[in-house]
Amino acid sequence: MKKVKGGITRPKGFFASATWCGLKRKRKDLCLIFSQVPAKAAGVFTSNKVVAAPVIVSKKNLANGTAQAIIANSGNANCMTGKKGLDDAYKMAASIADAMAIKVSDVLVASTGVIGRDLAVGKITSAVDSLTSSLSAASSTDVAKSLMTTDTVPKEVAVTFKLGSSVISIGGVAKGAGMIHPDMATMLSFITTDAAITGQALKKALKESVDATFNCITIDGDTSTNDCVLILANGSAKNRSIGSRGKGYKAFTKALSFVCADLAEKIVRDAEGGTKFVSVNVKKAKSDADAKKAAYAIATSPLVKTAMYGRDPNWGRIAAAVGRSGADLNVGRLDIYLGRAKVVSKGMPAKVANGLLRNIVNKRDIDITVILNKGGSSAGVLTSDLSKKYIEINAHYTT
């Protein structure tokens, strides 16, 4: 497997376009991803019980496991917009189906932006001509840009790998910088691949990849109403179809996980106001649930996150977060590392040179490792620090 240039238009038979339809001020806010043939499709959606209209429509249109296009807008979440919102989401799908002469049920829909405002769907339907007439195999970055809200950089990635005599590509774009927490974040991600793969295998591979990547990041503990990861697999690579197990499945899932991990890391690195990239690892926990609890307690603690922002090696806050996490714990067995420096040994402060600690917390990337010595389970979470800039960005998002 190797990382290559490009994004969602790297796999064969995918075209994309992006345009400005007027939902945002002077920035692209609408995009289309199109497969030349109907593709196997799968999705993973937000666990939030307040669900946006496009999520409802996409789930329904995914039921038969096939899709050919994705239309997405930024600038308005089309959430808590009642029956009109649902009609608007269907109109978005229908306008693409009409223009491209495909089935409405083969169009997936996504929206991101402010909650609770009526969608000016006319602006979107009026821009469909411009979208479809500009479809190209070179516009992945434009699509990534059109999804940005508080994001500061477009996020895309592509990989290729060989399977038998076929070369398979997977490409992805994502958006997200705040309201980021597992299951899922305020994030959209669209992934394309030219692999031939069964619907069942595609679903399984997507879930596995998302669980290990997008679902292991947190920026502020908030989960959005609109999140989804959608994947289309159009079979244009002409490989022998990948099933739910075996070498082909493994190679595909490895490549897909790489794509998801890359995009997830890009989201955390673009965290609203973030100045640090913090990797939290909890080891030797009594159970997987305990390991996760402890890792998330650290990664979501405002006190830990502000300490990281302040370049302050205040590991007492890490210990306090683990202590309240609910994970089984003997303080006398607890070890904590900041980077490679052991700061707590068996529940007591370890001797560390101050200069070494200062070097570690001054870096952009900081590793926090907590060893519970209670069992064999581990968990890892990626997060950012909590800065004044985060407050600034989020204090005035709608106004």
Place this chain on the structure above:
Amino acid sequence: MKKVKGGITRPKGFFASATWCGLKRKRKDLCLIFSQVPAKAAGVFTSNKVVAAPVIVSKKNLANGTAQAIIANSGNANCMTGKKGLDDAYKMAASIADAMAIKVSDVLVASTGVIGRDLAVGKITSAVDSLTSSLSAASSTDVAKSLMTTDTVPKEVAVTFKLGSSVISIGGVAKGAGMIHPDMATMLSFITTDAAITGQALKKALKESVDATFNCITIDGDTSTNDCVLILANGSAKNRSIGSRGKGYKAFTKALSFVCADLAEKIVRDAEGGTKFVSVNVKKAKSDADAKKAAYAIATSPLVKTAMYGRDPNWGRIAAAVGRSGADLNVGRLDIYLGRAKVVSKGMPAKVANGLLRNIVNKRDIDITVILNKGGSSAGVLTSDLSKKYIEINAHYTT
């Protein structure tokens, strides 16, 4: 019952003092509360599994239900300090026992400050003479001041009420401004009363009062290793002893709850960097657990808290927090109020004049009410906003 001047020295037979022993720079950092006779005593402690040494010692010394003195320091939490820390906490108790000629097991100990630093216990024991020689019935405010860390104001309150022909007083001090979350916060509170009451009734009344007050506030979702609420009841009011039920118990618990509620509100109003006092109420939830989940999801959401800071009536974030809380929910039945303005009606935006909304979010005190229309349970949580100042305060606490 009426609110009166004073704090912990208002009840008969209590004396207190505070001094500077050198743990903090040029600010009082050590205090003593003393009852002229052994008092019935009870405590509620942190649920954090990383527990500070003074918590271990106080729990042990409370086992027989009697205490006569509380010694407390700020500037060092004496937490994750191993066997030496435990010895140091015992030394604090022993030094007071020696000086006042009382039993070591009748001295309670509390500490607050940085975690994981050896306590310079010699500074404390050297200051005991100064503490005991300055005991007075007028120094409640000094005690409140000596507990302050990031607090900006000392916190105390007193009430009196009549029971039969006796007048009973209850007084309290508290400290806390960050690391505040139920069970318990980074807070210490010491309460005194001259009521005659059984040990069992005192324990029960304290737990009831704390559950409804200190355990219903959150500032940043972090729970500390050192928190405790301690109460001493010395019987000096000479009332007929209060038992675990009946009129006397009710009157006492009402007054104690008032004291706890007043101190809890003062803590939230002094929240680190706080510019808002936000009261979150969830009504008509399916269960008590659901009501609590929803209320805490809102009250701990960085997005909701930054919106309040930014005076932004962005109720979509409130809906999103409720949606991810895990509480049972039908969006179509969801109503949300900001102050008295209904902003969401049956899951849809309600028509509200912008001017009215602006007035509401411009005030210091903001009420958020969410009505789930799924059952009969309610929960209330008090919280603050999340401001740039919070980040500033917490980014550089140890350095």
